[in-house]
Amino acid sequence: xxxxxxxxxxxxxxxxxxxxxxxxxxxxxxxxxxxxxxxxxxxxxxxxxxxxxxxxxxxxxxxxxxxxxxxxxxxxxxxxxxxxxxxxxxxxxxxxxxxxxxxxxxxxxxxxxxxxxxxxxxxxxxxxxxxxxxxxxxxxxxxxxxxxxxxxxxxxxxxxxxxxxxxxxxxxxxxxxxxxxxxxxxxxxxxxxxxxxxxxxxxxxxxxxxxxxxxxxxxxxxxxxxxxxxxxxxxxxxxxxxxxxxxxxxxxxxxxxxxxxxxxxxxxxxxxxxxxxxxxxxxxxxxxxxxxxxxxxxxxxxxxxxxxxxxxxxxxxxxxxxxxxxxxxxxxxxxxxxxxxxxxxxxxxxxxxxxxxxxxxxxxxxxxxxxxxxxxxxxxxxxxxxxxxxxxxxxxxxxxxxxxxxxxxxxxxxxxxxxxxxxxxxxxxxxxxxxxxxxxxxxxxxxxxxxxxxxxxxxxxxxxxxxxxxxxxxxxxxxxxxxxxxxxxxxxxxxxxxxxxxxxxxxxxxxxxxxxxxxxxxxxxxxxxxxxxxxxxxxxxxxx
Amino acid sequence: xxxxxxxxxxxxxxxxxxxxxxxxxxxxxxxxxxxxxxxxxxxxxxxxxxxxxxxxxxxxxxxxxxxxxxxxxxxxxxxxxxxxxxxxxxxxxxxxxxxxxxxxxxxxxxxxxxxxxxxxxxxxxxxxxxxxxxxxxxxxxxxxxxxxxxxxxxxxxxxxxxxxxxxxxxxxxxxxxxxxxxxxxxxxxxxxxxxxxxxxxxxxxxxxxxxxxxxxxxxxxxxxxxxxxxxxxxxxxxxxxxxxxxxxxxxxxxxxxxxxxxxxxxxxxxxxxxxxxxxxxxxxxxxxxxxxxxxxxxxxxxxxxxxxxxxxxxxxxxxxxxxxxxxxxxxxxxxxxxxxxxxxxxxxxxxxxxxxxxxxxxxxxxxxxxxxxxxxxxxxxxxxxxxxxxxxxxxxxxxxxxxxxxxxxxxxxxxxxxxxxxxxxxxxxxxxxxxxxxx
Numbered sequence: 004x005x006x007x008x009x010x011x012x013x014x015x016x017x018x019x020x021x022x023x024x025x026x027x028x029x030x031x032x033x034x035x036x037x038x039x040x041x042x043x044x045x046x047x048x049x050x051x052x053x054x055x056x057x058x059x060x061x062x063x064x065x066x067x068x069x070x071x072x073x074x075x076x077x078x079x080x081x082x083x084x085x086x087x088x089x090x091x092x093x094x095x096x097x098x099x100x101x102x103x104x105x106x107x108x109x110x111x112x113x114x115x116x117x118x119x120x121x122x123x124x125x126x127x128x129x130x131x132x133x134x135x136x137x138x139x140x141x142x143x144x145x146x147x148x149x150x151x152x153x154x155x156x157x158x159x160x161x162x163x164x165x166x167x168x169x170x171x172x173x174x175x176x177x178x179x180x181x182x183x184x185x186x187x188x189x190x191x192x193x194x195x196x197x198x199x200x201x202x203x204x205x206x207x208x209x210x211x212x213x214x215x216x217x218x219x220x221x222x223x224x225x226x227x228x229x230x231x232x233x234x235x236x237x238x239x240x241x242x243x244x245x246x247x248x249x250x251x252x253x254x255x256x257x258x259x260x261x262x263x264x265x266x267x268x269x270x271x272x273x274x275x276x277x278x279x280x281x282x283x284x285x286x287x288x289x290x291x292x293x294x295x296x297x298x299x300x301x302x303x304x305x306x307x308x309x310x311x312x313x314x315x316x317x318x319x320x321x322x323x324x325x326x327x328x329x330x331x332x333x334x335x336x337x338x339x340x341x342x343x344x345x346x347x348x349x350x351x352x353x354x355x356x357x358x359x360x361x362x363x364x365x366x367x368x369x370x371x372x373x374x375x376x377x378x379x380x381x382x383x384x385x386x387x388x389x390x391x392x393x394x395x396x397x398x399x400x401x402x403x404x405x406x407x408x409x410x411x412x413x414x415x416x417x418x419x420x421x422x423x424x425x426x427x428x429x430x431x432x433x434x435x436x437x438x439x440x441x442x443x444x445x446x447x448x449x450x451x452x453x454x455x456x457x458x459x460x461x462x463x464x465x466x467x468x469x470x471x472x473x474x475x476x477x478x479x480x481x482x483x484x485x486x487x488x489x490x491x492x493x494x495x496x497x498x499x500x501x502x503x504x505x506x507x508x509x510x511x512x513x514x515x516x517x518x519x520x521x522x523x524x525x526x527x528x529x530x531x532x533x534x535x536x537x538x539x540x541x542x543x544x545x546x547x
Numbered sequence: 548x549x550x551x552x553x554x555x556x557x558x559x560x561x562x563x564x565x566x567x568x569x570x571x572x573x574x575x576x577x578x579x580x581x582x583x584x585x586x587x588x589x590x591x592x593x594x595x596x597x598x599x600x601x602x603x604x605x606x607x608x609x610x611x612x613x614x615x616x617x618x619x620x621x622x623x624x625x626x627x628x629x630x631x632x633x634x635x636x637x638x639x640x641x642x643x644x645x646x647x648x649x650x651x652x653x654x655x656x657x658x659x660x661x662x663x664x665x666x667x668x669x670x671x672x673x674x675x676x677x678x679x680x681x682x683x684x685x686x687x688x689x690x691x692x693x694x695x696x697x698x699x700x701x702x703x704x705x706x707x708x709x710x711x712x713x714x715x716x717x718x719x720x721x722x723x724x725x726x727x728x729x730x731x732x733x734x735x736x737x738x739x740x741x742x743x744x745x746x747x748x749x750x751x752x753x754x755x756x757x758x759x760x761x762x763x764x765x766x767x768x769x770x771x772x773x774x775x776x777x778x779x780x781x782x783x784x785x786x787x788x789x790x791x792x793x794x795x796x797x798x799x800x801x802x803x804x805x806x807x808x809x810x811x812x813x814x815x816x817x818x819x820x821x822x823x824x825x826x827x828x829x830x831x832x833x834x835x836x837x838x839x840x841x842x843x844x845x846x847x848x849x850x851x852x853x854x855x856x857x858x859x860x861x862x863x864x865x866x867x868x869x870x871x872x873x874x875x876x877x878x879x880x881x882x883x884x885x886x887x888x889x890x891x892x893x894x895x896x897x898x899x900x901x902x903x904x905x906x907x908x909x910x911x912x913x914x915x916x917x918x919x920x921x922x923x924x925x926x927x928x929x930x931x932x933x934x935x936x937x938x939x940x941x942x943x944x945x946x947x948x949x950x951x952x953x954x955x956x957x958x959x960x961x962x963x964x965x966x967x968x969x970x971x972x973x974x975x976x977x978x979x980x981x982x983x984x985x986x
Contacts, residue, residue, distance in 0.1 A: 204686055216686050326967065377771030384773060395772065395780060438744075440731070451782035453728050454709060457790035458744040467748050512763050516756070532753060536760035541783040542768045 042108065046365050049351040054370040056336055056343035061391045069382060069392040072375035074098070076547070078110050079502040081367055083398065083546055084318035085111075086119035087126075088405030091415040092478070092499050111367045115360050118418040121153035126401070127317050128152065131209040131328070132169060133187040142186045142246065144176050151180035162310055162357035163299035166210055170295035171288075175250035182251045189246055196246055199259060203238035207277075208328040210298050212309035215277060221264050233277040235261050240274045240294040253289040278332055279303050299357075305332055307349045311362065315348070318366055320396030320546045343390075344371060376547040395547045397452065400439040403544060404432050404465070410500040410538065411469035413478045435465050452544060460539055470534040472527045483530040489517040496530060500537035603881045603916075604831045605697065605951065607839040608824065608866060610858075610888030611717045612671070612846035613909075615902050617894065618645050618855035619862070620910035621662045621927045628894035628931045630902075631852045639921045647859035650867035656921040657870055657879075658914040659982040663925030663934045666890060666906040666944045671846070674889035674906060675719040681948030681974050687967050692721030693948060694837030695730035696973055700957045706834035707796035709733035714823040715841040725965045729782075732839060737819050738803045738826035745794055745802075761787070801833040802826065814872070816864035824865040828872055831882055840865075845888055849899035855892075862886070870914055880916045883954055885947075887911035894931030908934030911947060917954025919984045945976030953978040 042050075061068050075090075078098055082090045090098065101109050114120050129149050155165050172181040188198040188205070204216030215234050223229045242259035244251055262269040274290050276283050282300040284293050298306055308330050316322035323342045324330045334340020348365065355361045366372055371390040376382075378392065386392035398406070408431075409416050438459050460466055474480045478499050486492035493513040497505045505513065517529050537543060622645040623629035634643040637655035644652045651658075668674035673684050680690035691699070694711040703710065713720050713732035723730025735742060747754050765784055769776065777784055793799065804812065804825050815821035823840040830838050842862060847854040866886055873879040891909025892902035908927050914920070925940030934941050952959035952974055962970035 208686070214687055329967075379771065382771070382773050384775070384779070387773065392773075395776065397781070440728070451727075451729065451780065452786050453731060454786060454790050454793065455733060455744070457786045458794070461787075461790060462744045462746060462748055462794070506767055509763055509767055513760070516760070528753075532749075532757050533760065536757050536764060539757075539787070540761055540764035540768060541777075541781050542764065544783065545781060547768075547772075 042364070042368065045354065046351065046361065046368070049347050049365055050368050052347040053344045053365075056347065057369075057371045057390060060343050060389050064385065064389060064391075066386055066389060066391040067378075067380055068370075069375040069378040069386065071370075071373050072393065073503075074103075074106055075502050076375065077107055077367075077373050080319070080372070080393075080546060081107070081111055082114065083402055083406075084320075085114045085123065085363070086117065086405070086417075087123040087399075087402050088119070088409045088416070089500075089502050091409050092413045092495065093415050095498055095502065107367065107373075108364070111364050115363065118153075118157065121157035122149075124156050124317065125149045125152035128156075128313070131313065132184050132205065134205075142176055142189055143183055144180065145183070147177060147180045148183035156359065159358065159360045162352075162359050163301075163306075164357075166299050166306070167292075167295040170206065170210075170298060171291040173250065173252050179250065185241075185244055185251045186246065197241060197244045197251070199238040199241040199244075200234075202241045202244075203234060206294075206298070207237065210309055211303075211305040212312060212324075212328050212330040213277075213305060213332065214329045229277065231263055232272070235259070235263075235272045236275040237277055237294075239272045240276075240290045242274070243290050253291060255289070278305075301353050304349060304353075305330065307352045307357070308345065310357075310359075311345065311348045311352055314359070314362055315344075315366055318363065319372065319394070320398075321394050344369065393547065395545050397545055400436050401432070402546075403439065403460075404435045406543065407435075407465060407469055407538060408432070410543075411478050411534070412476070413481060413499070431465055431468075435459070435463075438463070457539075460544075461535075466535065466538055470531045470538075472531065479530040479534040480527050483527040489514045492517060492526075492530065493533070496533050496537060500534060501540075501542055603701070603955075604835065604883070605693065605837045605955070606824075606827045606831060606869065606882060606884045607693070607837065608862070608869070608884065608886040609717075609839050609841045610845050610862070610886070611675070611719075611841050611843040612888065613674075613890045613892055613904055614845040614858065614862075614888045615847065615851060615855045615892035616662065616908075616910040616927055617892070617902070618647060618852060619859050620644060620648075620660055620912060622646075623894075623927065623929060626929055628896075628927070628929065630896055639923065642923050645859065647856045648863040650863050654867050654870050657874075658912050659918050659920065659922040659924075661911045661913070661924050661940075661942050661947070661979070661982070662908075662927060663938055663941045664887070664891075664909050664911050664944065664947065665934050665936075665941055669890060669904045669906050671889060671904075672719055674904075675717070677944055678887065678889050679719070679721050680724065681945045681976060688965050688969075688971075689722060689724035690971070691724040691726045691730060692732070693951060694721050694732060694839065695723040695726050696952070696957065697836045697955065698730050699726050700973075701836060701955070704834055706798070707792050708798050708801065708830075708833065708835065709793075710834070710836040712827075712830055712835055712837070713839045713841070714738065714826060715819060715843070716839075717841050717843060721839055725963070725971075732837075735802065738822050739805065740803060742799065742802050745799060747794060758791075798833050801829040801835075804829065811872070814864070815868040816861055818861055820861045821865045821868070824869045825872070828869060828876070828878070831873075832876065832878060847892070847901050848897070848903055849901040851892065851896065851900060851902045866912075873915065879914075883913065883915045883917055883951060885911070885913050885951065887947075891927075894927060908938075908941075911942075913947075913950070913982060917984055918950075919982050922982050924979070924981060942979055943976060945974055946979050947976070948974045949976035949978045950983060953983060 075095065079089055082088065098106060098110055126149055129152055133143070133145065133148060168181040169184040172179050174182055176183050176186045185197050185202065188201040190196065190198050200219060204219070207213045207215040215229060215237060217223065218229045218231050218234045220231065222231050239259040243253040243255060243257050245254045245257070258271045260269045261272050276294070276297050279297070279302070282303050283297045287293065297303060300306070309328070312322045312324050312330060313327055316327050323345050331340050336343060336346050348362065351365060352358070352362050374390070374393050376393040376395050382392045387394040439456055440453070469477060470479050471477065472480050474484060479496070482492050482495045482499070486495055490510065493510055494504055497503060497509070513533055516533070517526065617623060617629060618632050622632045622634040622643060624632055624634040633646040635646045635649060635652050637644055637652040639655045642655055644655065666674060666677050668677045668683060676684045679692040681693070682690040698710045711721070711730060711732045713734050715736060716732065716734045720734055721732040722728070749757070773780070800806070804822055807825060812822065812825060815825045820840065820842040827838040827840050842858060844858050845855065869884060870879065873882050873884070887910070890904055890906040893905045896902060924942070925934070925938070928934060949959050957973065959972065959974040961973055963973065965971045
């Protein structure tokens, strides 16, 4: 019996110790034994062309660019753009252990292998593909769709192949998740069939960055060349897609009937693409397959432009061409139609075989991405417009909550986090998003913050829960208890929340605030207050 | 406390709006520094009947889900389309309402009723957008809801709380659209107890210390960045300032009805919607421009009569009490009350004893400042047919918007410059002259 008791006590002790170890251990930093990351020649060449185009514009406009931002500022941008949250203290330590010369390239690679990248990028891209509404009940599985998309991104599936599947896949929405692109538009109250007009609009915006839906009801009367027929001929490619008990299938030869503005009666609309008609394959496969082949054709440059512009926007908070889904079909950098960077990025993306991760690496390496948003000389809105200074943009709601959760936890919150931590975080995220307000499909609007958002951050439950005295969970309490000095405590708090070290003035102010404490127990309270302030300042809520 | 002096923009308290004609008149009877002529002008403008009657605020009673016109405003008792409804006489001779609305029947002489409203949207989300903005959904831009336009067009008079509020917001809460999210409706729920997120989490001393910390951090962030970063971009400190002003304002009392005597609560109906309507009157009295109060549950594809009757009972008490209460408080002339949903319900009753979506002829009621009283226009087709543009008294959704803007004195033909570069009129409808009160 006593043997049993001893065994039980031993087991319990081991369990407790490992639990304590998991909860209390400071972030571990792995040894640096991986070789330096060297960019390949083609990417370097593309980077030089991009940088040269930006430099040309700055010189033309007589703008002195801001200096390069420090590594932590750039690392914060990359992290927000690829995972939707700021780096953890653990990650900052890892990063600073890398050799200076490949620190940022390593950081991008590191995050591209982290599941958070797939999940976050899938969430952002899916808004363009299927919108933000709940969609038709049962036949539209948003979560299934986003998870599938995340898998594709993690595997770095060439973007043209991924797009082909979205446009032309058949089958059930559960075991062929790509068809949710089609089922998201099924009109449940009326025809019970996919909405061809909505599909044409989404396709043109998401994959071609063209707002052809503007001509759904009439010809373009704002100076463009597009006709009402262009829209409906594009929509006609989806006319064969039908919704059945085996999912989405194609009914060969089903016509699309439409009555044009001022027409007497309905006509059968042929399937035709609005531009680059020479790239459309002759009769082969279903209409959707022909369309998918045309959209993703390497010579159909609007396809690559659309993705380049969107990924740039996800990574920086602002697209190269605004709005993100409306890029002129024809033009060049030299003529001034396209901004610097766009065409060389497109060239490289096509040449790489639509390699999304390679595109992300390239964007992160450009000078424009790495410039500071501040300078010794005067920075104006013109600097931001031309990327001579990194534009300050408001974080999206999920980036704010991701950052709150991460800032208040010393270790990295990722797929390796404890399931309980993730579950709690998930529940709180949804509640916070509801209150903070989701940005919807209009992802890159330039609005400022609102009063309810400020009230939620100042007095809301989440910030209170994440900063209050809780030694097991909250970094504020742990920093208060474990930091060997006030200076280290303030520095650690700044690193956790703002991903930077305090300035001299800030250090003086906050250390004085801590030293002012007469009762030892109030140190945790002081750290709680400091965390609150750090989370409520402009710097925390904006990308910079 | 004003930590960021001079940060308040044109919408803030303590600005030019405080020096309105009224303030000037109140500043002193003599007004020695005004010339006699300007004094005369100030006084005459203040007393002009048209100016006095012009409504300043709107209360929208929003019936989410699509109320049945046949069980509320437009009964056809005894006919095939009428179902189980009975009709009762009202204070307007010859006009009947459903027997679900006895209190409203008594005050019909204060209300104008449109019974032939048509739209082209039969889906909840799209139709709600259409009714709230006056425009059909457009993938290229988001139009502002009527409350957002009001806040954009009409000045502020020392209001320290949000001026566009939605009580019990549905998932389609009114938005600022291309005017910016600062015009989004402030969302709140049952007006009992304090608003969430409004009370400070710490004592005054700690709060002061936190704000002092923020000052340090904000000046760090501003250093070296665009000089107009705060004013033209982030508006962060201004928003913090406005949030803090709101937290400490006496006006937040308007957000709850805890102090209101029970007898008054009972008149509105002591349920969520009734309390919301009562709260709306308090908010309007405080200076809020537009309050939307939502009553959900009208989407009765089955068991229509019973479900609609239950909703209508709540609406009846709250709608009639709102009108009467505004009159008692002498705010009826200054407030326009609108009651409607995204569409009506089919005249034909389906096999599940329900009624389905029907945008082809439904009812919307308006009352208060700027609106003629006791006017009823059109009726649901007795045979259950669609109301078309040619039908007598047919009204489009955008015409209702034009009527409201017109009553408020907003030039609705004015174009907004939208982010996509397309000029967009505030409203494309025509005011319904039959229900607009004489100036």
